[in-house]
Amino acid sequence: MAPKLVSAFLLPPFHGSAMAPGLLSRLFGRRKLPPELRYEDARQVLESHQSAMKRELAGRADAPPEALYYLACDDDLKVRSLVAANPAAPAQANELLRTDGDAEVREELARKIARLMPDMPATERSALQQRTVALLDRLAEDELPRVRAIISYELAHCPTISRRLARRLADDVEIAVCGPMLKYSPLLSDEDLIEIIATSRVEGAVEAIAQRENLSMRVSDAVVATLDIPAVAQLLANPSAEIREETLESVIARAAGIEAWHRPLVMRTELSLRAVRRIATFVSRSLIDELANRHALDEEISLWLKLRAKAAIDRDTEGAEPQVARDTIREAYDAGRLGDEQVVEAATMSQKPSVVLALSLLSGVPSASIEAVIAAQSGGGITALCWTAGLSMRTALAIQTYIAHVPRETVVLPRDGIDYPMDEAEMRWHLQYFGIEMARRRQR
Known part of the structure; x- marks a missing residue:
């Protein structure tokens, strides 16, 4: 906190003045400041060192700016917090409180300064307004996430802040900071x-974007491409989000084992009859x-759908995954057709x-070793296995996410959206960590 140095230029009446006769008893006999605050009243409060009176003065909208600047240096945390929240505090006091050692003071100041922005024009700002904007920029860099x-x-909803500030907040590493901007700005x-x-x-950043009003098709495509289950669920539940038919079909193709997507899919209004089936x-x-x-399906189609659904439910209650699924994988491998499409599906x-x-067929790695990598939830190990098997990085991401x-x-993400982010030495290291020796990499 700044030292208690009060400039004679700022506060000539407050420093070294004698109390007017009877003023102290008039003020402190009642223990409250009068409704109409005079300059002399504020001066006597500062000289009295009465905590309750200083707190009241610090929160008064009609307090002299010089008095509020003086109180911004007070030892009492509550006094400084009240000054920080007071719209009447001068710019000098606000700038002093920005570096206050107590988080509560900076929080009150941040709230006050931010609430001034919606009423402030984006251009042609006065010198005082520009000073306020500069203070806001510095507060946005505060070390405390709160x-x-x-x-x-x-x-979050304000259109008059700079795009630079909006983007800085949107790029913050804390979801409590970036979330509101991503959802609303x-x-x-x-x-x-x-x-x-x-x-x-x-975590949660893509979800916040998926909840934006009137989300464009391009952004919806980007959300779906992440394979982020909660984010895609939020996108599907967003009635104003525009989703291409092809994108929706790709979601439906992956949705069977992802229960979080089922209800929001059903609630989408733009479903084709094929999608409904x-x-x-x-x-x-x-x-x-x-x-x-x-x-509004007719009775015949509704009955057909119910029968299909019942068959799927009965199959799921029997226990394990159907043998036909594994047979399909082996047949595709024997025919030389096994690749990314079948594995991602x-x-x-x-x-x-x-x-x-x-993975075992394509990489030559025993199934037990692959099971161990999956059980360890090793993003690096799964990525290395997919690389060895000649599969794409997007397939590695799907296995990390859904299996x-x-x-x-700790998810290993693609570089530039599609490429493997590790070199061969790193891939081999991850495999050797699980006792897997790679003889050669399968070429795609």
Whole structure:
């Protein structure tokens, strides 16, 4: 906190003045400041060192600016917090409180300054307004996430802040800070959002983007491409999000083993009859009824869908994945057709035995070793296995997400959206960690 140095230029009446006769008793006999505050009243409060009176003065909108500047240096945390929250505090006091050692003071200041922005023009600002904007920029760099989060929350809908500030908050490493901007800020372009989707490692960031109003098809495509289950669920549940038919079909193709997508898929209004039929093969019977009612299907089609759904439900209750799925993998391998398409489809259907079989056939690695890598939730190990098997990095990402359920913070992501991010030496290291010796890499 700044030292208690009060400039004679700023506060000539407050420093070294004698109390007017009877003024002290008039003020402190009642223990409250009068409704109409005079300059002399404020001066006597500062000289009295009465905590309760200083707190009252610090919160008064009619307090002299010089008095509020003086109180910004007070030892009492509550006094400084009240000054920080007081709209009447001068710019000098606000700038002093920005570096206050107590988080509560900076939080109050951040809230106050941020709430000034919606009423401030984007251009032709006065010198005082420009000073306020500069102070806001510095507060947005505060080391404490709570301070930055307050600014983000207050400014999420504001169109008059700079795009630079909006993007800085949107790129923050804390979801409490970046989340409101990603969900609401009108200053983030589609290009900004797509770049953030591709690069952000903050859990919940893509979910926040998926909830934006009137999301464009381009951004929806980027959300789906992440294979982020909660984010895609939020996208499907967003009625104003525009989703291409091809993108929706790719979601449906992966949705059977992802229950979080079932209800929001059923609730989409733009489903084609083909999409309805496909969805009905894996959702619950209660959702089949809702699907039929919501999309005004005739009785014949509704009955057909219910029968298909019942067959799928009966199959699932029998226990394990159908043998036919593994047979399909082996047949594709024998015919030289086994590749990314079949493995991704098995992964997104949560068909773990089929994925393990495919990796084993393509890489020559024993199934038991592949099971060990998956059980360890090793993103690096799974990536190395897929590389050895000649599969794409996107397939590795699908297996990490749907089969191994690798924690988000340790998922190995593609470089530039498609490429493997590790070289051959790193791949071999991850395999050797699990006792796997790679004889040669299968060429695609």
